[in-house]
Amino acid sequence: MMILVTPERRLRGFFMSAASTIETASVGAVTPQVARFSEPLPLRCGRTLEGFELVYETYGTLNAERSNAVLVCHALNASHHVAGHYADAPENTGWWDNMIGPGKPVDTRRFFVIGVNNIGGCHGSTGPLSLNPQTGKPWGGDFPLVTVEDWVDAQRRLADRLGIERFAAVMGGSLGAMQALAWSARYPDRLRHSIVIACAPNLSAQNIAFNEVARQAIITDPDFNDGHYRERGAAPKRGLRVARMVGHITYLSDDEMAIKFGRQLKNGRLGYTFDTEFQIESYLRHQGNKFADYFDANTYLRITKALDYFDPAGEHGGDLAAALRPVRAGVLVISFSTDWRFSPERSREIVDALLKNRARVTYAEIDAPHGHDAFLLDDPRYHRLVAAYFDRIGAEAAA
């Protein structure tokens, strides 16, 4: 693990002091809430949402100074359900439950944590499944293409609604980290820290290529019908399944796949058929089927596009430091050694740009075998680092 400290060296060694054993618990049963916004939201694509709803969850208690709020931004297929479970579905655990809860790295005894489903999503916030007020029918394929910046703008409205003038931190992994980074440049006075995990300052041609394959699998599925499949009682599940399989390959490292699956056969011997023969095939098919059953294809298409579009430097002639010049937050950047989707090199571009601006940046590259997915797993070094960083944030907030 490599630590790169701010120019002021203020953070050196802070993470070493974190307790190595912490009593942890779940936030318990949680209930999503809905916030309705009637003021039009102009989008990057040139269109405007006349109004919108955001589904969100909160864990912990907002303090009297309203200084302990942490916004968690979700990545590709996740949602507002970040931690805890639902009373009527105890097995439905939040996607970052190992990170957020009492005694966990983001300790809900100390912080008020908010998870929010983004617009364009399929978990309750306004998106392709919602009714288009102009037609009274579901948006489907007519829902606008949304961007990271649009999401951040919508989240800002939620912050206003909740009376949060300044977040203690905005955090996320992968696409969620892009939102945390966008927050720090777009609304520099609205957050004290930005936690940017397994991120890249933009997608490479190879990243875009994988997204494009996923999109083409969906769009060319005969059941896609230009995104208006629900009204026919259908869904492009075949395409969505293939899209998810492609995605999954990029989330795992080659090494992790070798360790987990290698060339293991499902039935001990080759069958010389197109049925599942290798364990890795079984795993991918299972992931694909599961995803195709619960996720909406129109949302998947839009989320891959938001990834492709994100490029803060693009508007500054490719100068990332210029794009990040407004940043006032302290930024924690974490990468994982075997993440080939958003490699450590890409995270270091963000760190270098921030250092050029003499911004407060802490960087850690965690030597983990799990590829891009590592940001969701509970590697103890990773979690200890986040815990220590939030300890400091908490101390600042109390000071």
Added chain:
Amino acid sequence: MMILVTPERRLRGFFMSAASTIETASVGAVTPQVARFSEPLPLRCGRTLEGFELVYETYGTLNAERSNAVLVCHALNASHHVAGHYADAPENTGWWDNMIGPGKPVDTRRFFVIGVNNIGGCHGSTGPLSLNPQTGKPWGGDFPLVTVEDWVDAQRRLADRLGIERFAAVMGGSLGAMQALAWSARYPDRLRHSIVIACAPNLSAQNIAFNEVARQAIITDPDFNDGHYRERGAAPKRGLRVARMVGHITYLSDDEMAIKFGRQLKNGRLGYTFDTEFQIESYLRHQGNKFADYFDANTYLRITKALDYFDPAGEHGGDLAAALRPVRAGVLVISFSTDWRFSPERSREIVDALLKNRARVTYAEIDAPHGHDAFLLDDPRYHRLVAAYFDRIGAEAAA
């Protein structure tokens, strides 16, 4: 470029002496030939082909001693058309025309070169498009799953037919290299040299995963019909297109994609639609469309399976040296630094196993930016190395 020499160090420096400028020409207009074999061919899958045909081309002249024959094995989507062009289709150039011809690395003024389409293929040799003698209808989805070893066995019959007791060399890149390697272990007395380029001793879980995504895209295409699509006048082109797009990403390096396409936009600005926006999307769609128009899906499925199955060490408890113990040929192994499909590490496994057996092996890792596709390109260092190796083979043959 790194050179690793045989235990006897006989080859050191030999490649330095190759002329750096060579007058090259095309082999000119060529004509495919057909060899019909009526003796049954038992296959690894347990089934037997009662008879089969191989389409092949030859370039250069077999010498009186029949000692100058070179067999070129093809990879995924290629064929017997290795060099030259067709009189009625002058633009249809062989897939390794830069490697094979008068004055080229494999010099047809000196060597008699054979290109052959494998069984299960879709370029004329017996495969899913052929008539099943049992039914009088095209095999389609009923054609057996074939393996690298089956291909080598069929090629051995062609060698017998052409009166070639011993090849000067068997060569190939990628899946073609697996055949060259299989030749050296399966028929050690039938070749003097094996040229193994951009190869791996077996597929990793990640490699299999990419193949499986490609297969699932094809198999779940509603036009696939269990492989019996031709009789309905249809073809699973959507699936084949996506399969090819996935494949293409793995042939190019991340760097090469970044240099060639980066984040360049097709129309200079974002359109916020699902039409082509980035150049890389345009490239992939073009490659996918082209492939889906000319290639047969049943063949593609079988070729990906042959790749998955290839694992000589698998039958020796994972001991590659034991699997390669029969090898008598001199082996030239070449890898490319940015090939992440079959990385240099994988080639080195082959080299290590051969060195363990004290076999004659020469290894070169070429520092090239082009990823797996590099084996098809005319990098001068790569071609000079092959030219020098064939110079030596030619000298041996004449001696």
